[in-house]
Amino acid sequence: MAVSVENMSASAHPFGPQGRGLAGVGVRRLFGIPGGGANLEMIEVAALRDIDFTLTHTESAACVTAGVFGLLTHTVGVALVTRGPGLTSAANGLGQATLDRAPLLLLSDCVPADQRTRVGHQRLDQRAVAAPLTIWNGVLGYRDPAGTVAAAARLAAGPPPGAVQLDVDPGVPGDNPPAPAAPTGVDGAALHRATAIAAGRRRPVVVLGVAAPPSAAVLRRALDRVRVPVLTTYQALGTVDATGPQAAGLFTNAALERPLLAQADLVVGVGLDGVEPMPGPWPYAAPVVLLAPTAGDGAYYGEPTVVAGPPGTTLPAVLAATDPRWSADAGRRHREARLAELAAGPRGGGLHPVDLAHAVRDVAGAARITVDAGAHMLAAMPFWPATRPHQVLISNGLATMGYALPAAIGAALAHPGRRGFCLVGDGGLGMALAELETLARLALPVTVVVFDDAALSLIEVKQRAGQGGTGAVRYGRVDFAGVATAMGVPAAVADDLAGVRAALAGVDGGPFLLDARVDPSGYRHLLEVSRGP
Structure with a gap:
């Protein structure tokens, strides 16, 4: 009782x-x-x-x-x-x-x-x-x-x-949880090996991973002293200013970063985790040094030299051994070239996903966003100007759909009063649809933007003849604005940029949903540039 x-x-x-x-x-x-x-x-x-x-x-x-x-x-x-x-x-x-x-x-x-x-x-x-x-x-x-x-x-x-x-179960004694891994001091022998490998390297590239954000301040100071291009995984986005001269864009071990890493003579991973990159071989010949807060397995990255210890201590030591000859804005030039290639895809007659992402970005400013798994992330993630850690939240290790809306609710409760933006496809929203009522009940200032094409577009782009046709990847059209309104969330529908901008400009202090009817034909180009043909 x-x-x-x-x-x-x-x-x-x-x-x-x-x-x-x-x-x-x-x-x-x-x-x-x-x-x-x-x-x-x-x-x-x-x-x-x-x-x-x-x-x-x-x-x-x-x-x-x-x-x-x-x-x-x-x-x-x-x-x-x-x-x-x-x-x-x-x-x-x-x-x-x-x-x-x-x-x-x-x-x-x-x-x-x-x-x-x-x-x-x-x-x-x-x-x-x-x-x-x-x-x-x-x-x-x-x-x-x-x-x-x-x-x-x-x-x-x-x-x-x-x-x-x-x-x-209060009727049994229970179990004792083990202690978490204790913070380790610097592995001096491993650091010595890493600095020997780094000595004199002229084209080092730094890759920041999921364990890097807690050390963002000290990592920024270290990187400011040695101008080298910096890539970030999805979950490390914002650890360095994504609009700065060193920021080279995203790392997923796919096509987008390949031109830069192909030039590297040393790859330095900081907090880089094997759960983050795309499955596939590690294609680079340059030696890899992995700097991690605790000892871990770096097998994904070939035969790396792994150095356990505080990255704020180990990264400056490794970079100090290098002799970078990159131009001061090498990261920016790589990033801007790749973004231009992404944005240059053909435009059909409808609302292009990249144009929608840009319109949301213009309104969101420095607000936090959550991004669901799906084709729309290819239109949003590379272009997002994150300037602080965890400004962008996404499921990358599991890469599950149905993440962005619950994540946006958690973020809004963590920082009350701050508007957040949830970028989600129709498939992912369908998996978490009932949480719109949670959003309304809590009156949270979250703008949900649905990249709505009534399809599993990322899978449809990959689909070949004989693999189920449209029946395997296409849904019937759902009136998400009507559903949201029924659950207590004000909503609108837009199928062009003018409608998107008008709807977003009218958002007040509470929750809001925009059902943006996108043209999915642009996703094939985004996938080919991001991950390869």
Whole structure:
């Protein structure tokens, strides 16, 4: 039976230690869909600790929203789900947090151990379900629950960040989470090898990855002293000013950056993670040095020299050994040439995705954006002028659709009052459509821009004859503006630039959705330039 908040203090509540553990690591908000039992007890004790609860429509969305909230508030995001379908529905959100390096703690109800021989309803081996999707999972039992919650939160925060899942069963002792990897000092021997490799190199290129943003300030200072071109992965965008003279654009291990890396005689990866680049061979002959906060596996990049330690210490040492002969604006010249090539694709009679992205960019300015997986990201990501870390949020490691809207909600809650922009395709919005009601209920200042072509356009471009035809990649037309309005979000439809600009100019302080009917014919050119024919 739940205990009334009015009649129970936080310390006396049956779940008081769990609440103390959450509060002790700075948790400010929970997300999820309660299923009764332990879920409601956790929500109640959290309220006694001034920890708010946000109701979502899907468990996966709760995980994404929580992970983004944790990332942007420098805490751990916490989600609650019920047993059985609650846990299985959270699977995509767990995988997203783990592969996109977002700090997430998932607390799930379960069939108690003392009932499992009798109760079959909703009984699954939840630990086996969640294990491959998390960096660790276990049971939150009666043995030091405050310490277990705090330790699980610290583990989720990393390094590396990721998802941790706990089945809540107060009838068993529970498990002790391991400690996260301890910050390491500089590996002197590895750094010596790296500087020897770097010595005298005239065309070094730096590639910043997902683990680089926390060190953005010190990395910028180091790069300002040695003018070399700098590429960033999707998740590192904004670690250096994407409009600056060194910024050479995006790195995905595809065609866009190939002309620059083909000239390099040294590639220096900083916080670069194997989950980030496109699958495929590493095609470059230049030696690779990987600088990472903790020791990791660099096998994707051939046979790199890996140096563990603070990048703010290791990067200056490696760059100091080089003798760069790049022009001061080599990065900018490469970037602008590639952007011009992307933008030069043929225009049909409709709204081109690049033109739509440019119109949104002009209105968004320095606002944060979230970007879903899909063809539209090829029209937006290379052109976005990010000037700070995490100004652009995208699922890159898992590259899941259905990410951008829950992520935008998490970002808006993390920084109240700041307008954000959510760029999503019709397919991805369809996967998270119910969260429009969450957006309306919370009255968050988020502008959702739907790149609507009623298709899985990225897959359609790749499709060959005999692979299902339009039936495999095309949807019926959905009136997303009508759906949004029905859920309480003001909306408009536009099929040309004038309509887009007029709609975006009229947005007030709350949520808004623009159903932008784009011409998908431009995506083939974007894909060929970005990833190769």
